[in-house]
Amino acid sequence: MRLIAYFFLGMGVFFATFGNIGMLRFPDVYTRLQASSKCGITSIISIFIGLIILEGLNSVALRITVITIFFLITSPVSSHIIGRSAYEEGILPWRKEKPKDKQ
Amino acid sequence: MIIFILILTIIMAIFALQFKNLLNAVIVLAVFSLLLSLIFYLLHAPDVAIAEAAVGAGVATTLFVVVIGKTKRKENE
Amino acid sequence: MNRWIKNILVLSVIIALGIIFFYGFNAHLPSKLAVSNHYITEGEKETGAINIVSSIYLGYRAFDTLGETIVLLITVSSVVFLLKKN
Amino acid sequence: MDINILETVIIFLSINSLISLYRVIKGPTPQDRLIGLNLIVAQVTAIMVIASVNFRRPIYLDVALVYAILGYISIIAISKYLKGRKLHE
């Protein structure tokens, strides 16, 4: 049981690292946002699952679940609002090839 | 551990003061305040940590943002 | 040029202050905590709050808290007063 | 044994947040900085939760919740302002 918890914790760290690296390497706002929003929430969820397994089901687990649900609701919203503000400001998304006429 | 975060906090403080763009400075100040709150947390002062997080991230940032929105955006040279 | 001199002046004063703090401060002072120990051991009984910080904040030193609320009150009133439209 | 693992996780997470801090400082646009802020809020909340388990004080978890709520509010406030900028200038 404990090993599973450690596995989840390790996964949390792993995803956090990748989210950060992605945020470091990607070329523009949107792609960075992609990396950070996905990996951020995954790492948080992994860590919390790990902790819940470690602690067992009690009031701590309840409180951690509340925080997790809160994160599940707010994190995409804040990603969305950042992306939206960039979009409305007219920052063009990075393209692999140069944009052609169609679309 | 605490020393490490404290050094990060100090770096944030320097950058908050050095940025020409006030909005960036406010963002960095919010980060500063959040890290400071983490330090309080790790120093076993949860009351103060809540107060600092609430004040630094919630209220002070909002007030700064409102005021900057009403004045000019760039710091005058 | 003038600005440079000023910057150097500021920096030197601040460095001097830093040196003074560095030598003036003693981190390894033996601490006397009679008051705090009383709070920790008796605070729960005397005020009924488990959170000792709360019991100091609102029990033993409630007058400070009154002052603090007055500070907030006057700040709010003055901000409203200053930014009120004529 | 557990405590060690938990502390290691904390240390890894704080090193990770160093990268986010780099993004906050460097980020070419304000949005980039906000992304960094968002990620820092997430990581610091994680650190707080882990530390609370590590300290064996479940009561500390309130702080993490407050932290999450107010980080969200500050992000919304700043990006709201970013949006309103065109109206001002």
Place this chain on the structure above:
Amino acid sequence: MEFYLTFLLFLIGVWGMITKENLIKKIMGLNIVDSAIVLFFILIGHRQGSTAPIMEKGIKDVVDPLPQALMLTAIVIGICLTALALALVLKIDKKYHTLNISQIEKLSQNE
């Protein structure tokens, strides 16, 4: 070590207050100074115990609660000062149309 870093933070805030030309930057400097002082008090309190002063069952070795209670007051006062200063800055901006301190001083001398 933490204490010296705290003093460094304090001095950085003061440096910002003195050298920055923009009024909002000065207020940020003030904020940093306040935070540094709060940190100093918390560090003083931290030196004794090992957990927070919330006396649940079986908790003995706690940190000094008094500085924490003091600092709650200090934080409130800090945010009050910030709010008041920001209101004054708005007023100054309305009157002088700039936030640069040297320009404001020039303008107010010419009046």
Place this chain on the structure above:
Amino acid sequence: MEKGERSEIVSIISRKLVPYILLFGLYLISYGHLSPGGGFQGGVVLGAGIILLCLSHGIFLTEKKFPLEKIAFLEAFMITIFILLGIVGLIIAKSFLGNIFPLKKIEEVPTAGFVFLLNLVIGLKVGAGIILIFYSLCERSEK
């Protein structure tokens, strides 16, 4: 902040979230003597909840719901109650701001009647104050 500018997602999520944030603020206030938190912190969270409402629904709508006059009155009223509580303490407990409630056993959860009451007063006052500051700082750009 015109209506077309507002994001629907933020507005809907905030709509569902704000009552919970306010409730959480009240939780912090009322459990201030048992867990970290207390009057000031809970009050700030209350204020932040209303600020979130301002940000997501516009300040006009919020001000219609929580009018400035009433909040200002609430603040002044709360501070008066604080002082009056002190004076009641002076009469009953023979000292200003003395405890006027009997202290029960600690095993029962919300024991500290006086601390609880003061927390509530301070929390409402701080929340009202922060909302007022925010309103008056925002006011000018609307014109």
Place this chain on the structure above:
Amino acid sequence: MDIHQKWRIIRILLTTGYLIIGWLVFTGNFSPFSLSIGFLFSFIIAVFTYDIFIEKEEVARRALLPRISLLLIYPFFLIFKIYLASFKMVPAVLTEKIDPRIVHFRTRLKSDMARVLLANSITLTPGTLTLDLNNDHLIVHWLNAKTIHSHYAGKLIKGYFEIWLKKIWI
């Protein structure tokens, strides 16, 4: 009693009910005193915020009382999807083989909450990020765009979410 009056009372009671659940979760304390205080606070907040929490137009029963069983399963499904998304993210981060595009499409969900949850779920799933939601029109940033045709893109991105959410709400 007027129908609006009735509707208002129902909304207040519903809000109170939802908030009491929140109170229990926050406190984790079931003593009668705590419960009564919680009820009082929830009621006060409900009186102030009932028309923010539940809009006047949201009359459909399902919009107010979702199917609980499915709602409880949905997060696990979502978390599973999120894990998938993150694992797909890792090679993208390492190799930087990405081809981002912005696509537009529509959704058929009616309830506000369902649409917002759909947008959030899209943000959390592989390589997509909701940029804007206007009534039923979604603008999505797609990291590895396979198509820009609105219909197909919609089908690919929305996937099962729309069906699930439609079962839960409307």
Place this chain on the structure above:
Amino acid sequence: MNNIPLFLIIIPLFTACLILLINFLKVPSILTKLISLSSIITILILIGFSTLNILIKKQIFIYNLGGWKEPLGISLHMDGLAWFSSLLGIIITLFGLIYSLKEKNYSFKFYFFFFILLSGMQGVILTNDIFNMFVFFEILSIASYILIAYSRENKAIKASFDYLLISSLGMSLFLLGIGFIYQGCGSLSLTGVGKNFNIANGIPPSMFQLAVSLIVVGIGIKAAFIPLYSWLPDAHAYAPTPISAILSGIMIKISFLAIWRIIHILEAINFQHFFLWIGSLTALIPVIWALSQTDIKKLLAYHSISQMGFIIASFGAGSSLSLTGSLYHLFNHAFFKSLLFFSAGAVIYATGIRDLRKLSELYKKIPSIAITSLIGALSISGIPPFNGFVSKILITTSLKEYPLPSFLIFLAGIGTVASFTKLMMIFFNREKAIQENLGNFSPNKIKKIPKALIYPLIFLSIICLLSGIFPSRIAQGISNFILLKDLAYPLKVYSPSNIGKSLTILGLGIFLYLLISTKRGKQISLALRKRELGLNNSLLLVLAGLVVFIIFMKVL
């Protein structure tokens, strides 16, 4: 009876809240004024009750707030010194209130801030807890920031902002000092700090010096010492007149008395001697700027700093005579400076002009104001038989052993005479406006001054005269009842040599006035006026002052 210190703080607070609360009901403004007047009279009566116990029975009122004993909770102490300063504060505030009653554009908010200011002052005086003192200082300062900016004119807002930044920096230093003290002795009540925080008790000397200098510099910003005063002239000049009088008359003194108490409790003798030098410099340097001013209220504001210098220098000398002189001068200065500010306010009210150069011949139009201003000017210049003469003689006699400081103070006295001659010229000079053709002031536009503005002036003038006529009684009273020391010196104030000295100062001062009214003198004063410190430099000076203080303490 023991509740009196509490009521001195609580009644103003409650009045303020009441004023705020009843104005939600749209009551007529006369009710607000009535409430404020009755409240202030109530506390005056209360403090009157305590006179007998404090002065004759030498009793100290101790009030433990919340019933917690001294080191646990906060307590209020009221001894002779606190009684004295509290009484002084209430009297000056009463005059300010009466003066402001007639003004139309003061809304209820003004009275609200006013009472919070009063409450803050009482709190600073009475509290026996160092952190509580900080809180009350903040209340006091925030109330004064907003009252300075009350007119919402450009310069007032700017002055208020400057004061806010400088004073907040000072308060931060003060808080840091409290932190050092707490770290050193683990107690916050002043008596506990006095017992535990000293070098004999194991506190390292460097830390003791650091803590004391931080606290002194932090409060010293409000008391306007030599490197820390640069916020004061603007702030006091652009505030509304009753507020200027209160700020100048009592607020800076309260800060100074707080320093007095802290230094006495910590027994920092070295520091007390340092004040001799600081005080004498503080007396001289602002006078130079004061001589160059053309704004009436700004000139007066510079003189408040200079007079504070007299008080501080005399405090620094440390003998019982000099301490008596210091308190006596503090007492006198509170009265004559508020008299002068009220007169200046009346002049501005009547003419609408604050520039000295544009005014002339006011004696014919407003003779009552001219006479009261003359009394104030004579008092501040130290001319017999007014009160300034007595206290200045006490100060100069007590400083006899220190030749250089007494010389600096002598010079300051000359400058004071000169600048007040310049001020008086607006009443008695002829055709100056025509000569310099500066303004469009015509003497016919003078408004009639309401009686409410004149009554406080007359009262204050009478007090100035009376406390000058019975010098030895008051000096003995101060030293016996308040300082609890014998005045070991045969007091003979009105001796020929003293009068001769003051007349010499008068002559030299008039000569100096003639010098500065030449063309060359005017050029110099123009150059001086332009050379005011900016905000950045003032902030820098605060830190530099701190460094100098600490180094000085190390050297001693």
